[in-house]
Amino acid sequence: MFKGALFDLDGVITDTSILHFEAWRKLVDTFFSSELPDSLEEKTKGVSRTDSLKVILKHLDVSVSETMFQQLLVEKNAYYKEALQGISSEAILPGVSDFISELKQQQVRLALASASLNGPFILDKLDLRDSFDAIVDPRSVARGKPAPDIFLAAAAALKLKPSKCIGIEDSIAGLRAIKDSGAFSVAVGKTTELQKADLTLSTTAELKLTTICKAYFH
Ligand code: BG6
Numbered sequence: 568m569f570k571g572a573l574f575d576l577d578g579v580i581t582d583t584s585i586l587h588f589e590a591w592r593k594l595v596d597t598f599f600s601s602e603l604p605d606s607l608e609e610k611t612k613g614v615s616r617t618d619s620l621k622v623i624l625k626h627l628d629v630s631v632s633e634t635m636f637q638q639l640l641v642e643k644n645a646y647y648k649e650a651l652q653g654i655s656s657e658a659i660l661p662g663v664s665d666f667i668s669e670l671k672q673q674q675v676r677l678a679l680a681s682a683s684l685n686g687p688f689i690l691d692k693l694d695l696r697d698s699f700d701a702i703v704d705p706r707s708v709a710r711g712k713p714a715p716d717i718f719l720a721a722a723a724a725l726k727l728k729p730s731k732c733i734g735i736e737d738s739i740a741g742l743r744a745i746k747d748s749g750a751f752s753v754a755v756g757k758t759t760e761l762q763k764a765d766l767t768l769s770t771t772a773e774l775k776l777t778t779i780c781k782a783y784f785h
Pocket residue numbers: 576577584587611612613614615616619644681682683684685686738
């Protein structure tokens with residue numbers, strides 16, 4: 568049986584991935600009078616705020632000064648935080664609270680392995696902070712997702728080998744990070760690339776201990 572569960576946040580625990588992309592769209596509209604195609608959403612999923620902005624500027628084919636780059640990061644986060652104001656435990660995705668309870672009953676330890684600097688703030692809003700034994704600060708790892716660093720750090724924070732952990736992700740970058748960490752990968756979503764996980768579920772409502780154990784011991 569696995570002893571640790573390493574959770575992504577945006578798109579796994581709560582549906583904030585939509586709010587992230589809406590904030591990027593607002594930024595691009597305001598500063599560049601341009602629209603972002605839907606296809607860019609996946610490319611900004613799981614990756615840090617800085618890396619997301621790089622992807623977006625590349626798409627727009629614009630270069631900005633370092634000062635402007637930093638300002639854009641601050642503005643994007645301001646839009647995002649504005650959208651987060653009303654968030655509460657009602658925004659926890661279906662099945663997640665029950666799954667956390669099941670894990671706790673089996674003494675599985677929980678760590679947050681999110682690229683988001685807003686992770687602790689959001690967990691507080693969702694009233695979930697106490698459920699986590701460790702929260703990795705994404706600034707403490709050398710490389711962001713798709714590198715495995717944050718999942719390795721999350722397992723280490725739980726004092727567990729990655730092979731004794733499951734990692735749960737909704738992004739392609741995040742799935743690669745879990746796989747390269749050596750943890751058992753659980754992907755949530757319908758994208759073709761997510762089928763490469765050890766176990767792929769269509770929605771968080773399917774996050775059930777029995778389902779995961781069956782795949783883990785297969
Ligand atoms: C990830 C999101 O969880 O966090 C990305 O999937 C986001 O879209 C990244 O860019 C960083 O989030 P934040 O809150 O630090 O801007």
